[in-house]
Amino acid sequence: MSIPEAAITVIGAGLAGSEAALAAARAGVRVRLHEMRPHKMTPAHRTGNFAELVCSTSLGGEGEMQAKGLLQAELRSVGSAVVGAADQSRVPAGNALAVDRDEFSARVTRAVREHPRIEVIEGEVEAVPDGITVIATGPLTADALAADLARLTGSERLSFYDAAAPVIAFESINLDVAWRAGRYDQSADYINCPFTKQEYERFFEALEQARSHTPHDWEKLEFFEGCMPIEELARRGVDTPRFGPMSPKGLDDPRTGRWPYAVAQLRQEDKEGRMWSLVGFQTGLKWGDQKAVVQRIPGLENAEIVRYGVMHRNTYLNAPEVLDATLQLRADRTRFVAGVLAGTEGYLESAATGWLAGTNAARLALGRSPLVPPAESMLGGLVRYLASANPKGFQPMNVNWALVPDLPVPEGRRKLGKREKRPLLFRRGLAAFLAWAGEEAGLNVTPPAVLEAQAAAVATD
Incomplete structure (x- = not known):
């Protein structure tokens, strides 16, 4: 008798859900991906395409001075579908990774729909299903599913309004x-x-x-x-x-x-x-x-x-009370949460947590332990923050240099300035992430030199 192929469920085909589904499928598991659009639209979306950008066309600043630049490099090294689609559909925007909105969404949609291990199921999901599941329904999570999430986590831990201070x-x-x-x-x-x-x-x-x-x-x-x-x-x-x-x-x-x-x-x-x-x-x-x-x-x-x-409508969990750094719900280790719902702010952050949640969900389905990237990496710093931040008045967070450990001050010197320190943080973080992804997570990793050559080729086309 043959052993059934491992399978997981992903709810939501935004940036986090699309990235989660593709990461899990590449890891060798079957994915049931649920998306309610176009059958039920949100007030912010205009199409039924996946990973539709609704507020901006930028995935943040690039380069060694930028925290988002480090996160982009980490995701490129492990074959992120979202960053790959962004590189292929980029438009001029100075030192930022900006994209043609429609081309970007079309590329992600095509990658998801054409993957042989992903089954797309259209229609609203009103309750979290049984089995290993990644919940990535974003800031406008439908009422019925939000109510079920409140039941799972405690209604006081689910917010619908993002009122944050600097x-x-x-x-x-x-x-x-x-x-x-x-x-x-x-x-x-x-x-x-x-x-x-x-x-x-x-x-x-x-x-x-x-x-x-x-x-x-x-x-x-x-x-x-x-x-x-x-x-x-x-x-x-x-x-x-x-x-x-x-x-x-x-x-x-x-x-x-x-x-x-x-x-x-x-x-x-x-x-x-x-x-x-x-x-x-x-x-x-x-x-x-x-x-x-x-x-x-x-x-x-x-x-x-x-x-x-910020002040805007936003459905998100009080992550420090309910999530581990693996992005698993503490109340039910078979449920993972990614994207805005997990307490992130920003398109790139949504994709990054989607990649980790999808990767970890696949590992769990295959009988392996979920993992956390190193603290020196930007993704590792972000998910550790989500799991350990002050839960009192918790608000969603975007990536920034304060998420990673500082560098020691060289003996006999004053503290390093930004222009000297940030490239060092970038290189340390990327090296730590590459080592973790290749050695501990067992992933196929693309070295920085190859990534730079690929980026130059894209820019020339």
Whole structure:
């Protein structure tokens, strides 16, 4: 009697689901891929094609200076379908990987539909099926499936509205101005940025003049008192922020021994303390204006924002409470989650977690243990963050250099500058990923020199 071929299910054919299905199929398992479009459309999509880009045509900056550049290189090395399609359909965009939207989606759709191990099943899935499953239904997950996910994970761990504050790299915070303390000396869990009256007035003026993103019609944003954007608070009056999230009560400035006029607080976002988020600063400001406002805060004059604040409709899990770094649900190890639903932000991040979830789901189906990329790699840093971030007020994250361990400072030298450090982080991360993928994961890996030659050939065509 023959042994049945291993099989998994993937729900959703966006970037994460398409990448998951193709990664699992290449690993040697059969895939049932469910996609509800075109039978049931979302308000954001316009076609039934897979991996349709709806908000942008860019998969992020390229090169050794860019965190997304490292993630692109990692995915290229293991034959990512999404990055491969992007390379084949790219359009000029300076130092960014931008694509022809329709050509890109058509290439991914064709790769999925023509793969002999993938069966595409059209129609809505209303409950998570039995067996090994990758759930990659994105920010507009249909109501019935979202309800079943809430049942699996706990309804309080599933969010439908992304109200995020800016996240700052710790190394860019000026601790000669800011200081660590909790209110009334209860703890030292916060970093506090103090304002004089004049500094607060300059900050407020910048906040008043800043421009907000215009939401899509289908998002129907409704603000709640518990997550009111800082710019909305400012519209209620000049003193509203400083009697709300910027209250100085119980915070003695060590330089004066008194409460400042106002305070902006930062809360640790990751276990290692490399990222800190501004407390109560949910915002929908345009990113350029957002940066200008943040850098008006004393102690953050040179702030490096590793994740900008956003306000939009978004279905996602509180990843640190429910997911392991393998992208398995802790409550049921046969279920994997990828993409925006897993707590990522960005097209490239969705594809990357789709690749890992599909690869790990295939490994589980074949009787092998799921794996986690090394911490030095960008994908390894991202999934470790998802599994271990501060669950209080968790918000989706995009890749950035603060996700990976810092480099040691050479003896007798000051810390390295960005232009010196980031290429070193890039090379260290890619080397670690290549070694892991080839040796531990047992994958066919394409060396960087070959990848560069392939990229040059694509650019010449």
